[in-house]
Amino acid sequence: MTVTRPFHMTPKAYLVAERPDDPVLFLSPEILAATARQFIDGFPGLVTYAVKANAAGPVIENLARAGLTAFDVASPAEIALVRSIAPEAALHYNNPVRSRAEIDAAIGMGVTSYSVDDAGEFAKLVEEGVAPGAEMTVRFKLPVAGAAYDFGEKFGATPEAAADLLRAVAKAGYRPSLTFHPGTQCTDPAAWVAYIDASAGIARAAGVTLDRLNVGGGFPSRRMQADTPPLEAIFRAIDGAVARAFGTSRPALICEPGRAMVAEAVSLALRVKALRPGMVYLNDGIYGALAEQPVMGMTDRLGVVAPDGRPRSGAPVPRLIWGPTCDSLDRMPGAVPLPEDMAEGDYVLIHGMGAYSTATVTRFNGYGAMRLATVRSLS
Ligand SMILES: Cc1ncc(COP(=O)(O)O)c(C=O)c1O
Known part of the structure; x- marks a missing residue:
């Protein structure tokens, strides 16, 4: 995991400035x-x-x-x-x-x-x-x-x-x-x-x-x-x-x-790689920082942000979330309500992700590179 310094103000400010393609963990x-x-x-x-x-x-x-x-x-x-x-x-x-x-x-x-x-x-x-x-x-x-x-x-x-x-x-x-x-x-x-x-x-x-x-x-x-x-x-x-x-x-x-x-001190930003009807493909999944979700149930503490930092606020549409690897085990449980106006290149920000997330990341399929960025505020 790459630790980036110095401080950024918020996850959104970081995402707009850096447009990261790898998952980023934001620590407060x-x-x-x-x-x-x-x-x-x-x-x-x-x-x-x-x-x-x-x-x-x-x-x-x-x-x-x-x-x-x-x-x-x-x-x-x-x-x-x-x-x-x-x-x-x-x-x-x-x-x-x-x-x-x-x-x-x-x-x-x-x-x-x-x-x-x-x-x-x-x-x-x-x-x-x-x-x-x-x-x-x-x-x-x-x-x-x-x-x-x-x-x-x-x-x-x-x-x-x-x-x-x-x-x-x-x-x-x-x-x-x-x-x-x-x-x-x-x-x-x-x-x-x-x-x-x-x-x-x-x-x-x-x-x-x-x-x-x-x-x-x-x-x-x-x-x-x-x-x-x-x-x-x-x-x-x-x-x-x-x-x-x-x-x-x-x-x-x-x-x-x-x-x-x-847990509460870390939010995770994942990038939307692709959208298909009823489905979204993210740059991280069960072999990465989302490993616990299938065991514990999918968290609902998430939002979607456009690359320019604007929150997506369209009506929620249930979608299946897939991780980036080539196997079909790499998916989140259930269908997750996500805004209908979300688009390729957006970021999904998930809160409360500090525990058992980076700790168990694998490099399966060549994924798992992550950054940790320290921020002044998570909101
Ligand atoms: C001995 C021991 N102490 C503390 C913990 C932390 O548990 P938790 O993260 O549920 O607080 C664990 C977790 O595996 C443990 O094995």
């Missing part, structure tokens, strides 16, 4: 900083950022500038990236399956916090030399609904196995913590409450006082125009549940939002 540092502030002020504990949601250098840089002092990292490459931008930041290596080479790399870069969900993976960390005193955060799972898709199929010990692991971790001299992930785009505060209640039960069963409780990511972003993500209600529910479940042995809390931290 102001919105990113405001979202970071909302988490720091509202969440009753340490706020970290899940780098995987968007690992662009300017995103990490702006979050560190906004006051984030800790990051959730999934791989040595993410560790090295954050170290190069925010060398003092605390790093929580919370991908619970790692190769021995990955563990060695993390130790070499000074990581002292790891999640584990299995005795074999804990043994690997010990054998590779993670020193006692480091934090071992046991990850567990519950059959809880409320998210767009569930993460429990892949990672997490059962509560019973988590209690055994927590006991083993504490006995071996590591700082015992617990974590869970309610699943991404989780809109129901009750999911966190169920996990927090279970956390207290696991700590009790293990006979261990928790050092910290990491309540994961999963916080929702505004995917549809009608959405109002209930962040404050989730923060209140977490605070209340921890007070009720842990009483006087309340652990310090951590959260690690990815999606909710970065």
Whole structure:
């Protein structure tokens, strides 16, 4: 991804000046900083950022500038990236399956916090030399609904196995913590409450006082125009549940939002390559920044702009949206209402696109080149 500098005022000003033929992501540092502030002020504990949601250098840089002092990292490459931008930041290596080479790399870069969900993976960390005193955060799972898709199929010990692991971790001299992930785009505060209640039960069963409780990511972003993500209600529910479940042995809390931290700060501009009756062909699709749309449902937060910057305002006509590759999987779900006066060369501006967009772009069919432009305002 090419990062363009300096600042432009708005996406429209950039599109009119540059007429880009590749997709462009527009980043608003102001919105990113405001979202970071909302988490720091509202969440009753340490706020970290899940780098995987968007690992662009300017995103990490702006979050560190906004006051984030800790990051959730999934791989040595993410560790090295954050170290190069925010060398003092605390790093929580919370991908619970790692190769021995990955563990060695993390130790070499000074990581002292790891999640584990299995005795074999804990043994690997010990054998590779993670020193006692480091934090071992046991990850567990519950059959809880409320998210767009569930993460429990892949990672997490059962509560019973988590209690055994927590006991083993504490006995071996590591700082015992617990974590869970309610699943991404989780809109129901009750999911966190169920996990927090279970956390207290696991700590009790293990006979261990928790050092910290990491309540994961999963916080929702505004995917549809009608959405109002209930962040404050989730923060209140977490605070209340921890007070009720842990009483006087309340652990310090951590959260690690990815999606909710970065989604709103980025809009995506795609170019209309061609129009056919009932269909539009764009310069990006499921192998690029729109990869999540077929999984999560097509967002309706979009508008069409002519190359001279005028918004297209014709009556909405439902159209099938195709991406640029040569296969017919590369299409958006459903028929999307788009203005009848849109034309070849126009731009489709899609909002709320900061998370899991650039992060998963492929070069399939030779596409996937993208620019990131920093703007003062997204409107
Ligand atoms: C351990 C961990 N923490 C946090 C996140 C971020 O989740 P979200 O983007 O739903 O907030 C993920 C996502 O995969 C994760 O695996």
